[in-house]
């Protein structure tokens with residue numbers, strides 16, 4: 001044991017011990033040795049959460065843009081990790097959404113049948129006609145079920161829209177403690193832990209919305225043209241969320 005060994009009981013904490021070892025700060029601090037080859041990054045979940053938040057802050061979708069931790073995490077499934085990431089993002093993004101909607105209003109909008117829409121509750125399908133389509137999507141609706149979307153009182157309904165229609169989506173995060181987003185992809189279930197990063201229909205992406213504040217649930221509104229014709233999926237692009245149930249069909253015809 002040396003005079004300033006950090007395992008010494010005289011050190012109250014690693015920080016105070018560092019101060020004793022390096023009284024002039026980092027100028028005297030030796031460069032730590034590199035980790036052994038093949039070592040698992042212990043802070044991969046935190047790195048992944050940071051990467052997700054950084055991607056959103058930059059208006060991007062690249063959840064793998066943050067380095068090795070993100071790339072490693074994208075290859076396996078972990079509901080606990082997915083929730084940890086979403087909770088961190090939810091906290092970091094609280095109050096930063098373009099809109100705020102009261103919880104009571106969120107419940108109303110989640111059950112509201114859109115104008116001009118035909119709702120088939122038996123088949124969990126909503127069909128739109130006309131050149132203008134507008135609806136509200138609530139992620140993780142108040143009262144449940146968890147890890148789903150609600151539109152017109154349905155859970156993850158298939159949405160059928162005419163090709164060429166102008167689609168307006170109000171996206172509300174109804175969750176109390178996790179961030180969520182909404183994106184249309186051409187990929188089909190089953191989904192993996194890693195998610196599509198770019199919308200298959202230009203503009204069909206509502207970025208991450210964080211936790212609610214005293215002003216209400218975070219929300220945003222997007223508009224995009226429907227097309228080309230095909231069967232897509234709307235998903236939450238947070239790692240693991242589509243895998244856990246946050247997806248539904250989006251059919252353009």
Ligand SMILES: [Cu+2]
Pocket residue numbers: 139179180181236237238241246
């Ligand atoms: Cu989500």
